[in-house]
Amino acid sequence: MHASSFVHQSWTSTDGRGGGGDREExxxxxxxxGGFATQLEALGADINDxxxxxxxxITKPHLIKEVHMQYLExxxxxxISSSYQATIPGFLARGMLLEEAEGxxxxxxxxxxEARDEFWKSALRKSKPVYNxxxxxxxxxSYGAYLADGSEYSGSYGDDITTEKLKDFHRRRLQVLASAGPDLIAFEAIPNKMEAQALVDLLDEESIQVPSWICFSSVDGEHLCSGESFGDxxxxxxxxxxxVVVGVNCAPPQVIEGIIRDLKKQTKKAIAVYPNSGEVWDGRAKRWLPAECFGHKGFDVLAKRWQEAGASLIGGCCRTTPSTIRAVSKVLKGRTAFSAAQI
Ligand SMILES: C[S+](C)CC[C@H](N)C(=O)O
Ligand SMILES: N[C@@H](CCS)C(=O)O
Ligand SMILES: [Zn+2]
Structure with missing residues (x-):
């Protein structure tokens, strides 16, 4: 699929309803x-793990589906699926069998x-199309997410790590997820160049046919978390x-516009941005620290600017919520998604 037509083709290849015209608007x-783990916690899940x-x-699959439904609404x-920190070695460390981990x-x-298909079926029954x-x-x-030490925000994986080791870490999970029938693969919060290279090599070596996006993490808006340049x-x-899509996620909202302008100069691929709320993750204490934080009000104003700067896919990451996404959807599409009570 040609990069620049990714967003367009994604919707015109479905049944045509709620597609092209809405996207044009x-x-x-x-x-x-928006933030998946954030909303799981809001529904009462304990993710300090x-x-x-x-x-x-393992413990609350019904809540996972509910979060997906809330973001669709x-x-x-x-x-984006719940597999960000789901890894085979992580599940094996829990005493699971390989088959169970892959399952x-x-x-x-x-x-x-399931959530997408159920939601779409109910949306089709509505007389006025509101959804795609x-x-x-x-x-x-990233490998750093698996390490669970905050290194997806530092990019420091230690001296022993190599491109080959990163490929081996990602290989089987990528194969299993790609074969489960997603429309896309979303590599999220990739903090360094070595991991970007490993992922690109792996997509080729494994002949992955599902289109991918690769989004980097950034703290300063000028580099990846590792300090390496976006250009490289x-x-x-x-x-x-x-x-087919490149971009940035889980970075502070205030640095996103500059990143889009930088990426625009260096790629023809579609650009995705889905920053966090601006709060900062303390990897040791495992909690979010207050910083310059954007609630859904400030976030939607910025989202419009990200669209104008050239981003084609826009959403939120950690500490953003369905309210954030409802506001973003309204400002980008000029229409209000239903609230849960109306579905
Ligand atoms: C995107 S961060 C907040 C995810 C959690 C981190 N990998 C940890 O396990 O501490
Ligand atoms: N998709 C993940 C990304 C974490 S950085 C989530 O929203 O929880
Ligand atoms: Zn995040």
């Missing part, structure tokens, strides 16, 4: 969901597909026809 922009939100695949055109990875995609048929993106967090990483991503 939205300036070709698709809305991504080495598996973080993926612990709910809020107007998300893309929902949980597949479950993460199936829960999102959403896409399901299978989340793949984009050269790697630009060379891959398996990567």
């Amino acid at each position: 939205a300036g070709g922009c698709a809305v991504i969901d 080495p598996l973080w939100s993926a612990a709910c695949l 809020a107007g998300a055109d893309v929902i 949980l990875l597949r479950t993460s995609v199936e829960l999102a597909l 048929r959403a896409l399901v993106a299978a989340s793949i967090g 990483c984009l050269q790697i991503l630009n060379a891959s026809d398996k990567v």
Whole structure:
């Protein structure tokens, strides 16, 4: 699929209802969901766990589906599966068998597909189309997410790590998730160039046919979390026809516009941005620290500017909620998604 037509083709290839025209009105922009783990916690889940939100695949799968439903209701055109920190070694460390670990990875995609299909069926019954048929993106967090030490925000993986080791870490999970039927693979919060190279190599080596996006984490808005330049990483991503979208997630909202302008100069691929609320993750204490924080009011104003700067997929990451996404959907598409009570 050609990068620049990714967003367009994604909707015109479905049954045509709620597709092209709406996207035209939205300036070709698709809305991504918001903080997944954040909303799981809001529904009462305990994610203080080495598996973080993926612990709910074992303990509370019904809550995972509910979070997906809430983001669909809020107007998300893309929902991201619960597999960010779901890894085979992580599940094996819990005493699971390999088959069980792989089964949980597949479950993460199936829960999102079920939510999407059920929601779309109910949306089709409405006389006035408000929604697009959403896409399901299978989340793949970085090696740093698996380490559970905050290193997805530092990019420091130690001296022993190599591109080959990162490929081996990602290989089987990527195969299993890709075979579970998602519309997209979403590599999230990738903090360094070595991991970007490993992912691009792996997509090729494993002949992955599901289109991918690769989003980086950033603290300062000028570099990846590792301090490496976006330009160097984009050269790697630009060379891959398996990567159809590039971007940034879980970075502070105030640095996003500058990043889009920077990326725009260096790639023709579609650009995705879904920042966090602006709060800062303390990897040791495992809690969010207050900083310059954007609630849904400030966030939607910025989202419009990100669209104008050239982003094609816009949403939220940690500490953003369905309210954030409802506001973003309204400002980008000029229409209000239903609240849960109206569905
Ligand atoms: C995106 S961060 C907040 C996810 C959690 C982190 N990998 C940890 O396990 O501490
Ligand atoms: N999709 C994940 C990303 C964490 S950085 C989530 O929203 O929880
Ligand atoms: Zn995040």
